[in-house]
Amino acid sequence: YPKIIVDTKEEPPRIIENTWVPVDTTTPNPNGIAFDCLYLDMNGLIHPCFHPEHGKTPETEEEVFNEVFAYVDRLFSIVRPQRLLYMAMDGVAPRYV
Numbered sequence: 799y800p801k802i803i804v805d806t807k808e809e810p811p812r813i814i815e816n817t818w819v820p821v822d823t824t825t826p827n828p829n830g831i832a833f834d835c836l837y838l839d840m841n842g843l844i845h846p847c848f849h850p851e852h853g854k855t856p857e858t859e860e861e862v863f864n865e866v867f868a869y870v871d872r873l874f875s876i877v878r879p880q881r882l883l884y885m886a887m888d889g890v891a892p893r894y895v
Contacts, residue, residue: 808876821875829876836879840887843869 807828812819827833847865849855856862874883 806876808872820871823875823878825878827876827878833877833879835882835884836874836877837884838870838873838886840866840885843873 809821809828811821844862844866847856847862847869850865856865870885
């Protein structure tokens with residue numbers, strides 16, 4: 799589905815006086831498009847946090863959770879939904895023997 803992929807502008811977080819300042823998501827979307835809702839399939843988000851294509855593989859559960867939180871924060875700061883953030887999760891994939 800190559801036609802559904804679009805380039806986006808992303809505001810990076812800033813560092814002011816050695817303090818990390820997150821993106822102000824109350825300001826309008828930098829891409830000029832307003833979104834009411836953002837729906838996330840968490841399975842598609844969690845898996846790459848456990849097994850990243852680039853960078854170091856997390857060694858602890860805490861590191862994985864921090865990666866997941868950072869990923870959600872990044873997506874939220876790009877899209878900036880005005881009304882709803884919906885995170886859908888289902889159970890563990892079944893294991894057949």
